[in-house]
Amino acid sequence: MPFNLRGDDVCQPTPPTPLPNPYWVAFSPSVARLIGIELGADNFPKDSEWLGVLAGNQLNVGPLTFQNPISTAYSGHQFGSWAGQLGDGRAILLGDINYLELQLKGAGRTHYSRMGDGRAVLRSSIREFLCSEAMHALGIPTSRALALVGSKQAVRRETMETAAVCSRVAPSFIRVGHFEHFASLQNIVRLKELADLLIAEFYPECLASKKPYLNLFKEISTRNAKLVAQWQSVGFCHGVLNSDNISVLGLTIDYGPFGFLDHFQIDHICNHSDHGGRYAYHRQPQIMHWNMACLASAMLPLLELEHSAEESQDLLRSALEEFPVTYAKEWQKIFRSKLGLQSEEDGDTGLVERLLQAMNDSRVDFTNFFRSLSDVKKNSIPIDILLRNEFVDRENIDQWFADYIDRLQTEISSDVARKSSMNQVNPKYILRNHLAQVAIEKAQLDDFSEVQRLHQILMNPFDEQEAFQHYSKPPSEDMQAIAVSCSS
Ligand code: AMP
Ligand code: MG
Secondary structure (H helix, E strand, O other): OOOOOOOOOOEEEOOOOOOOOOEEEEEOHHHHHHOOOOEOOOOOEOOOHHHHHHHOOOOEEOOEEOOOOEEEOOEEEEOOEEEEEOOOOOEEEEEEEOOEEEEEEOOOOOOOOOOOOOOEEHHHHHHHHHHHHHHHHOOOOEOEEEEEEEEEEEEEOOOEEEEEEEEEEEOOOOEHHHHHHHHHOOOHHHHHHHHHHHHHHHOHHHOOOOOHHHHHHHHHHHHHHHHHHHHHHOOEEOOOOOHHHEEOOOOEOOOOOOEEOOEOOOOOOOOOOOOOOOOOHHHHHHHHHHHHHHHHHHHHHHHOOOOOHHHHHHHHHHHHHHHHHHHHHHHHHHHHHHOOOOOOOOOHHHHHHHHHHHHHHHOOEHHHHHHHHOOOOOOOOHHHOHHHHHOOOHHHHHHHHHHHHHHHHOOOOOHHHHHHHHOOOOOOOOOOHHHHHHHHHHHOOOOOHHHHHHHHHHOOOOOOOHHHHHHHOOOOHHHOOOOOOOOO
């Protein structure tokens, strides 16, 4: 659906700024199919005019015309402080196709660009393109990336770089920040329209309830609690969990200085601009909870339409208290499946926590450890398990493996069946920073083959892919220190 809550208090007509001499850097046929773009034999659009559309150079392709491109206003909290009005500073919503919104990120200045140039650089656009698709393939809710279009147009960041436009697709890009926007304007009528629109389009089950707005809040909070549990389970750190980057559909959106853990480090900070570590790996769940508190306070006036002020606060407060419970349940469920456990036992959480502590202490590669764990058998002997060599404190990990093997005895699944189910939840391939970096450096020299290869590999993260085994390797020491910051 389009962001059809029109009005100049929330959006402005915004034609994209043309991008000189655009060319394809990468393209996602599976997203193209979602929105009905016809493909040629090369898996790029049959109609070459799509290149112009996705570069922001034209608004029509065949019979299709994007009549009314807009950018939207939102407000929000950045790094824990109220930042006032923000908005799509460089994202332009072209329109909707097949109930999906199509947005161009980096397509030039908008009404909300403030001091920014409205552009995105090739480097960060490659990261957004690849990660959106990689997350989808991992089964994690996310905005999708349709295409990546490059140009020689110069863009100034710390150094001179070149511009790119990443086209993104999602059922909606509405954020917590849109609620905060109307709440900060104290415009309850518009706040209500926004909530009603969201319920009608995406949460129709709330209509049937006696407290639709409370239930809307609960649904959004539940989706985001589950989302952050999924992030934790693949070692994903978002990097900028500001309330304007939080989707009210529970999607991962706004990929910037994100990172996947290589070795496990519980307090890993992926964003070099995040000096205090507000968005470190272990803080993401509580920060998402904090963002849900921002949403709750923005939605408070809606509850007050039907309840007393005190009752509204109580209702939202107890709804907010469900977040850590939902999160913990989801986290336990996913980590149990990462260990290959189908039944539930009281000691399971302790077993996972002891493992993560040991992995943290020895800086063990997160993805590869879980992938290889499926080789452990019910009759394995701890000191023969190769994975123990990854740990410094052998005595401790031997005890852990002994307890894990004991626990496996209580499972009915065979070693073969368990391995197969574990390999469906423990990916072999993730978008490691050093892999993205190699692809970026080649692309900056006009060779896009590595971006495209990585895209292919990451679309099948659970498959062995014999020819690409080396893409599962952790980074060498010099590649561990790649810095990613808010500059994009
Ligand atoms: P982000 O942290 O990437 O979500 O961005 C925070 C805010 O800054 C959003 O409102 C963006 O639209 C805006 N912004 C980021 N980069 C630019 C840019 N190059 N030009 C205009 N606005 C930008
Ligand atoms: Mg953002």
